Amino acid sequence: MANSALTEKMLKLARKNVKNPVDLLKDSGFINKEILVTLPVPGLNLAHSGKLSGPGAGISYGSHQIVGESKTFKTLFGIIQVAAYLDAYEDAVCIFVDSEFGANEKYWLACGVDLNRVIHLPVSSVEEMMNVVLPMLDETSAEDHVIFFNDSFGQLGSKKELENAMGGEAGKADFTRAKSMNSFWRLAVPLINLSKTPFIWIGGMYDTMDQYNPIALSGGKKGELGSDSVWVITKSKQKDKVENKEQQTGWVFNIKVHKGRFTREGTIVPICVRYEGGIDKYHGILEFARLVGAVDMPRSGYYCRSELLGFVEDKQLPKSQLTPEWYESILGNVDFQQMIADRFMVSTDNLLNGATENIETE
Incomplete structure (x- = not known):
């Protein structure tokens, strides 16, 4: 069916002053987020896409936040996804935005990542991350195979906070951090999606007094609003019988889908990691x-x-x-x-x- 004259007129006007693609909704490449990569652990596919396996199981482009207490496998969950993306596209590259310096070489090698395909980008403040990452996202096209991994956004301070500390005013209140965090996500989320880039980041969290919402995220409210998925991770002991005696053989990391575009919120996915043998692919x-x-x-x-x-x-x-x-x-x-x-x-x-x-x- 041919477009009406009015539709063609509006399309022409809309395309006149923008660099981003403008088309009819039925022809737009941005209303259905395609799954880019199927992950090697079925449980991770479920947490992202609502599917364990098969077509459409895996991670899509967009913002994906991971939060949890210390030692809940957050960094390694991120690297596993990076590894799968690099394996899927031979020309792909990872931009590792690092402020915590906790992802040592062993983590990357354990996941089979070629370190020659990872660009290490150290940052020390939210503002520095904005100045470096936003231009990179703006220059990344939908045809480029780029994945960003940030560890960790939730722990980043502001430039003002650092200046106060260097000037002997470490206890002085800083009101710029939250503003800068929200500003970053307001600008980054459209660029992430227009470039069809997976952006995996470690956020922060803190306890609240609200019995219905016992935790709150601290990576910027706009970061939560712009995320396609938010995982909150807890852990419990994995015990098995060894020589007829029950012993702890590893940990179970429980991914709760706090927010999901594909997976129903509240879904809990257990991922078992044993001391010997690593991730149990079939656990759960x-x-x-x-x-x-x-x-x-x-x-x-x-x-x-x-x-x-x-x-x-x-x-x-x-x-x-x-x-x-x-x-x-x-x-x-x-x-x-x-x-x-x-x-x-x-x-x-x-x-x-x-x-x-x-x-x-x-």
Whole structure:
């Protein structure tokens, strides 16, 4: 169907004085955020996209914030995502904006990152980050394969705060930090999305007295508003039987989706990291599969794949005998992928279905 004369006139006027692409909404490349990379850990895919595996599972471009107490694997979660992006695009580069200097070489190498593809950008204040990062984002196009990782924005001070300390006025109140943080995100978020760049950053948090909202984010309110995902991470001990004795064998890092464009808010995804063997890729998959009816437990401690997935009279196995191949047969099943999406993705149903009524008129 041809565009009307008025539509063509408005398009021409809109394109006249802007450098960004202007098109009809149906042809715009910015209304549906595509998933750029599928991550190697199914749980991380779920936390980002509402899908564990299959098409559309993984990380999109946009702002992605990670917060949590100390030693909750935040930095390594960020590096894992950087590694996956670099693996997906052979020409990709990472801009590592560093203010904490806690991501040592071992972290990067443990995730398989080629350090020659990471540009280390140390910053000491919010204003310095603005002066360096914003021009880089502005010069990055949607065709460039660039991923930003900032560790950590929540811990950055302001230039004024530093000047006060250097001038012997360390206790003097500084009101510029929050303003600068919010200013950065007001300017950065449009540039991040126009350049279709994943921007992963470690934020800050603090406890509140509000029983309904016990934590608050401290990376700037505009940073929270502009984020496509916000993960709040806590941890608990992972215990397993070793020589018939229960021992701590690692940690479970619980990702709570505080905010998500794709995943329902409040979703909790456990990621297990063991002292020996590192990340357990399949941790939690059994529980998610049982939740959606993809796996049955016909008798205590024994599991089989459901007939809903096409398995008829599947062999019943104890958890200790569930192999990677067994888990992969579930993750690769298209029916299972849809079941998980239906359970965890943000609904796209018609919002107005129940809002209309037939009104009789005289």
